[in-house]
Amino acid sequence: SQKIEQNSEALNIQEGKTATLTCNYTNYSPAYLQWYRQDPGRGPVFLLLIRENEKEKRKERLKVTFDTTLKQSLFHITASQPADSATYLCALGDSTLTFGKGTMLLVSP
């Protein structure tokens, strides 16, 4: 069956460092992979979409890589700030999205 795995343990880093979150998937051949941010008690907010023919995509302090051979995406936040603390979800699919459980990122001052 299709599965999306994200590190369930919270990632604690210090302000200014680069946070790297991982998304692994099995039994998928996605045309797109997406990353969302979710704050407690709120709906997810779209961050980045990367297509299967793109290896890397950047947006401001965010960078996403997509390795279809490894079936893995890495999500990087450079120069992290306490305001980046949230849960980050990866999602696969086209019209219908399937989400991973998300990884909570905690950035301490």
Next chain:
Amino acid sequence: GAVVSQHPSRVICKSGTSVKIECRSLDFQATTMFWYRQFPKQSLMLMATSNEGSKATYEQGVEKDKFLINHASLTLSTLTVTSAHPEDSSFYICSARDIVRAGAGDTEAFFGQGTRLTVV
């Protein structure tokens, strides 16, 4: 970006009553809206896909008679939890796609702010 408004944000109801949750796309048209349910520290689980003017498509294990979905216009979908019980307490989230942008290849989903349902 596009805005999806979900209402109410919180609701507490008595066991056995019904609750209606509204999801509106404010500045775009959405032929398709999606309803998710999320338990604490769990992933968003798709409950159903709501298509404007037609019956919703429910995921396996979701009771269509319990979770009534209506998508009467391109900007409004509603989810009614009928005869709610404490086990229905959860965080319900809707999302929508902009049909114009989807045609251009963009497929990100825009989410409502979610509804925290507590059944007592």
